[in-house]
Amino acid sequence: MANIIELKQVNKEYGDQVKTPVLFDVDLAIEEGSFNSIIGQSGSGKSTLLNIIGTLDQPTSGEVMIGGKRTDQMRKNELAGLRNETLGFIFQFHYLLPEFTALENVLMPYRIRHGKVPAEKIDRAHEIMKLVGLEKVKHNLAANMSGGQQQRTAIARALMNQPKIILADEPTGNLDSDTSETIYNLLRDINRDLGTTFVIITHDRRIAEKADRIIEIKDGRVALDI
Amino acid sequence: MRLAFSIARRFLRASKGQTFLIALGIAIGVSVQIFIGSLIQGLQIDLINTTIGSQSQITITSRTEDKLIDDYERWQPVVAETDPSLRSVTPIAQGQALLVFDDENYSVLVRGLDFDSAEGIYQLSNRLVSGEMPSTELELLVGQDLAEEAGIKVGDLISFLTNVGQETTATVSGLFDLETASLNKTWVITDLASAQGLFDYDEKITAIEMQLEDVFAADTVAEALHSRLGDGLSVNHWKADNIALLSGLNGQSISSYMIQVFVMISVLLGIASVLAITVIQKSRQIGILKAMGIRDSKASLIFLFQGLLLGIAGAILGILLGLGLAYAFTRFALSPDGTPIVPLVIDPGFIALSALFAITVSTLAALIPARKSSQLNPIEVIRNG
Ligand SMILES: Nc1ncnc2c1ncn2[C@@H]1O[C@H](COP(=O)(O)OP(=O)(O)O)[C@@H](O)[C@H]1O
Ligand SMILES: [Mg+2]
Numbered sequence: 296m297a298n299i300i301e302l303k304q305v306n307k308e309y310g311d312q313v314k315t316p317v318l319f320d321v322d323l324a325i326e327e328g329s330f331n332s333i334i335g336q337s338g339s340g341k342s343t344l345l346n347i348i349g350t351l352d353q354p355t356s357g358e359v360m361i362g363g364k365r366t367d368q369m370r371k372n373e374l375a376g377l378r379n380e381t382l383g384f385i386f387q388f389h390y391l392l393p394e395f396t397a398l399e400n401v402l403m404p405y406r407i408r409h410g411k412v413p414a415e416k417i418d419r420a421h422e423i424m425k426l427v428g429l430e431k432v433k434h435n436l437a438a439n440m441s442g443g444q445q446q447r448t449a450i451a452r453a454l455m456n457q458p459k460i461i462l463a464d465e466p467t468g469n470l471d472s473d474t475s476e477t478i479y480n481l482l483r484d485i486n487r488d489l490g491t492t493f494v495i496i497t498h499d500r501r502i503a504e505k506a507d508r509i510i511e512i513k514d515g516r517v518a519l520d521i
Numbered sequence: 522m523r524l525a526f527s528i529a530r531r532f533l534r535a536s537k538g539q540t541f542l543i544a545l546g547i548a549i550g551v552s553v554q555i556f557i558g559s560l561i562q563g564l565q566i567d568l569i570n571t572t573i574g575s576q577s578q579i580t581i582t583s584r585t586e587d588k589l590i591d592d593y594e595r596w597q598p599v600v601a602e603t604d605p606s607l608r609s610v611t612p613i614a615q616g617q618a619l620l621v622f623d624d625e626n627y628s629v630l631v632r633g634l635d636f637d638s639a640e641g642i643y644q645l646s647n648r649l650v651s652g653e654m655p656s657t658e659l660e661l662l663v664g665q666d667l668a669e670e671a672g673i674k675v676g677d678l679i680s681f682l683t684n685v686g687q688e689t690t691a692t693v694s695g696l697f698d699l700e701t702a703s704l705n706k707t708w709v710i711t712d713l714a715s716a717q718g719l720f721d722y723d724e725k726i727t728a729i730e731m732q733l734e735d736v737f738a739a740d741t742v743a744e745a746l747h748s749r750l751g752d753g754l755s756v757n758h759w760k761a762d763n764i765a766l767l768s769g770l771n772g773q774s775i776s777s778y779m780i781q782v783f784v785m786i787s788v789l790l791g792i793a794s795v796l797a798i799t800v801i802q803k804s805r806q807i808g809i810l811k812a813m814g815i816r817d818s819k820a821s822l823i824f825l826f827q828g829l830l831l832g833i834a835g836a837i838l839g840i841l842l843g844l845g846l847a848y849a850f851t852r853f854a855l856s857p858d859g860t861p862i863v864p865l866v867i868d869p870g871f872i873a874l875s876a877l878f879a880i881t882v883s884t885l886a887a888l889i890p891a892r893k894s895s896q897l898n899p900i901e902v903i904r905n906g
Contacts, residue, residue, distance in 0.1 A: 342904075351812060351900045372816055379814025386903060390809045394535040406524045407815045452813075 297363075299460060299492050300325035300348055305357035307343055307515075317343050318515045321357070327459070328490040330483065332503040335512035341496045342464055344512060348494065349382055349462045350374050362459065379408050383453030383491075385463035390449060391437035397448045398424065398433045404456045423451045427481060443474045450478065454485065461485075463495040467502075479505065525819050528810075529826035532803060543795050544834040547879055550788035551839025554781045554875045556846045561777040562866040565770050569736060572766060575643055575699065577730030578759045579607070579743050581750065589725035590754065596729060603749050604742045606734035609641030613728040614713055616720040619682040622671050629667070629709045631681065633716020633726075642732055645697060645710065651675055652695025658715045660694040664705035668696050685721045781875070785882055793886040796828060800890040800897075807894050808902025821891035828887025832880035839879060840872055 300323070307318040317340045325331055335341050346352035347359060350366050359366045361381060366374065378384075383404075391400045401420045402412055424433055427447040432440050437448065446466065453461050461482070467475030479502050486493050495506070503509050511519035533540045581600070583590045590596065593612045600610050614633035619626050636654060640646065646654060650665055652675035663673050673679065673693055680690045691711065699705055717723065733742055739758035747756040760767060800807070807820050844867070851861040 346900060346903065349812075351903055375811070375814045375816045377814070378812065382814075384812055390805075390812070390903070392806050392809060394531045394806070403810070404813050407810070407813055407819075410523050 297327050298324040298360075299327040299362055300494070301358075301360040302348070303358040303360075305344075305347060305354045305359065307340070307347065307352075308355045316515065318347075318354070321515075321517060323510070323517060325492060325494060327492055328486070330486045330493045330507045331495065331510060332506035332508070333494065333496045333510045333512060334498065334500065334503050335518075337498075339512045340515040341512050345462050345464050345494065345496055349384060350378060379404060380456060381459050383456070383458040383461040385446075385449050385453050385461065385466040387465040387468045391445055391452075393436065393438040396434050396436055397429060397440060397444070397451075400437055400448055401451045401455055404452060408456060420451070420455060423454050424448075427451050428477075443470050446470060447478065450481070457489065458491065460492045460494070463493065465496050465498065468498070475499070475502065522822065524815075525822035526826050529823045529830060532799070532806075532823070533827055533830060536799075536802075539795070539799070540831070540834075543792055543831050544838055546791050546795075547788055547832060547835025547883055548838035548842050550784050551836055551875055551879045552843035552846055553784050554878075555840065555843030555872055556850070557777055557780055558871050558875065559843075559847050559865040559867055560850075560863060561773060562868060562871070563863045565773065566866055567864060568766075568770070572763065573736060573759045576759070577642060577728075578732045578736055578739050579730075579746065580757045581729040581746065582727065582755050582757065584753055584755050587725075589722060589727060590729065591725050593726050593729065596750070596754075599749060600729060600731065600746065603746050604733070606738065607731050607742065608733065609638060610729060610731040611635055611638035611642065612713060612726040613639075613730055614716040614720070614722050614726045616683060616716070616722075616727070618709075618719065620667075620671075620679055620709065621682060621688075622673055622677070622679045625671060626682075627667060627671055628707070630707050631661075631709045631711060631716055631719060633711055633713040633719075635713050639730075642730060643699070648697045648699055649695050650698045652693070655694045655710075655712055655715075658712065658718070659689070659691040661691050661709055661711035661715070662695045662697045663693050664708050665696045665698050666702060666705035667707070667709075668693075670706070681719060683720055685719075689719050691715065785878060788879070789882045789886050792828070792831065792883050793889050796824060796887050796890040797893065799827070800824065800893045804894075804897055805902050807897050808899040811897070811899035812903060817895040820897070821895040824887045824891040824894055825884060828884040828891075829880065831887075832883030835883065836876035836879045840876060843872070 302321055302323040305318055305321040306316070309315045309317060321344065333341050333344070343352065347354050350359075350361070353367060361377065366377065369377065392403065395403070398420060401424060402417070405412055405416055421430070421433070424430055427450055429444060429447055429451065432444055437445060440448065446469065450466065463482075467478050470478070482493060482495070483505065485491055497503050509519065509521050510517060581590070581596070582588065597610060601607060612635055616631055618629055618631045620629045634643070636645065645662070649662070652662075655661055667673065675693055675695055677693045678690055679693060680688050682688055697705070697710065699708070713726070717725070733739060736759070740760050743756045743758040750756065810820060811817075847865045847867060851865055854862045856862050
């Protein structure tokens with residue numbers, strides 16, 4: 296299978312005056328349709344790496360390619376389109392819009408892309424929400440749901456535009472182990488059924504071991520890749 | 522567009538208290554503007570009415586040696602059809618004379634009017650304080666101040682000396698009060714024929730007087746009349762004779778605009794600063810939207826729409842508030858006779874203009890937060906939780 300994500304010699308430094316190097320010459324290729332986990336100690340640079348892959352952050356040097364196109368040279372509107380159509384994010388904190396209901400949050404990526412939502416897409420949103428077990432709280436405001444429900448809403452939202460890649464940063468970090476188990480099984484199902492590529496940061500080795508591939512980051516370098 | 526609009530609406534609805542306060546701020550600005558505008562306009566119209574409401578606003582005189590206009594019948598229709606807003610076109614025959622009463626001499630202006638057509642200008646029948654209107658030739662009205670000074674009463678006989686030489690005697694049929702001391706002291710009013718006879722004018726007159734619908738158009742209408750009537754006649758208008766009044770009114774208008782502009786500037790600054798805060802309040806949401814791929818321009822639109830919506834809500838509220846204020850003022854600020862101290866002028870055009878102004882201003886105020894939001898980088902939000 297082709298590589299859908301490719302990083303070449305990516306370096307990242309934070310700070311202007313005092314430079315803090317975080318990533319060192321990272322080379323990484325992710326195959327289309329694969330299910331990958333990233334592990335590593337806190338502060339090792341996992342989130343930095345994922346944000347660079349997701350075009351939210353820029354590398355200090357090196358190349359980032361998504362679907363064969365360099366993203367470090369794209370203009371802002373191009374990046375916005377890429378984030379909307381090709382990428383889905385699930386963050387450690389749910390990042391829902393509190394002014395909108397769960398369903399409206401799920402539909403948001405579609406509305407950003409197309410403006411108006413046709414009935415069949417609303418049906419699709421209902422289906423996804425059913426899949427993640429949210430049919431009872433669909434019309435609750437994001438603020439009036441439990442942590443697990445909010446996180447599942449964020450997952451449903453990441454699935455709405457059927458992105459090729461889903462990037463998740465400790466998506467179950469705040470959830471109990473039963474709930475995280477369910478959510479991981481759900482993500483695996485989506486990976487199997489739709490061929491969506493997953494890159495998931497987790498601190499839970501038990502979960503990491505279920506992935507096709509485990510990448511360990513240590514002090515800003517790829518230490519282990521199996 | 523649609524998405525930015527609906528997000529803007531949702532943001533405003535989510536913080537109702539804040540939204541209401543901003544809209545109220547705009548509304549107060551708009552209502553003050555409407556109230557002050559209506560008040561000043563009312564004051565000015567009131568002032569103009571008292572000053573020139575009962576006098577000729579455009580006066581045609583002759584440039585010939587004898588200063589007399591021949592053939593009024595020929596000129597009258599020409600004047601009338603020059604501009605449809607002209608009204609109460611009336612012939613005048615007047616001259617200086619010496620009024621002799623009780624062996625005393627008084628210098629007066631004898632004004633011969635065509636009572637029917639002059640009524641529109643002078644409303645003499647309302648201004649009669651005693652006696653009645655002259656009904657035959659050589660009956661006349663005397664101003665009440667002159668009557669008091671000279672001891673003239675209704676029914677008295679008075680005589681006139683003119684530069685034509687002959688002495689003429691006439692009967693006082695009534696006394697008038699034109700609410701201007703100098704006129705009450707020097708004017709003697711009679712019918713056209715009596716004045717023509719007194720001064721030997723034959724059928725000629727000395728002036729054609731008239732009023733017009735829009736008093737401020739007097740100069741342009743006068744110009745038009747002049748070109749229709751030719752150089753033999755001279756056309757004067759009230760604006761040329763009341764430059765001080767006009768510049769006073771102008772100063773008043775300017776200070777009213779200044780107040781209105783400063784009110785709107787303070788509203789603008791208020792909205793801009795509150796909206797700037799809302800960008801910070803909503804930076805998390807903007808970051809999330811950007812991570813989902815909303816374009817910077819659309820993110821900015823959200824805040825422009827917020828400004829627009831706040832402007833519209835504020836303008837509507839402000840119009841209601843302003844009209845309420847104006848109504849309360851005309852209801853409760855009354856002079857002793859029960860009429861409003863100042864009759865306000867509610868001008869829909871002006872209200873629409875000030876509403877439009879408020880909407881524009883609050884949309885402009887939203888430009889600053891809109892720019893800020895477009896600069897917001899989603900990674901700041903994602904990193905900092
Ligand atoms: N905005 C920043 N400015 C400076 N240093 C940062 C910034 N963000 C992260 N870092 C540093 O970069 C390192 C890697 O952070 P991060 O990628 O969040 O690690 P992880 O996700 O593996 O815990 C940490 O040492 C962190 O302190
Ligand atoms: Mg992290």
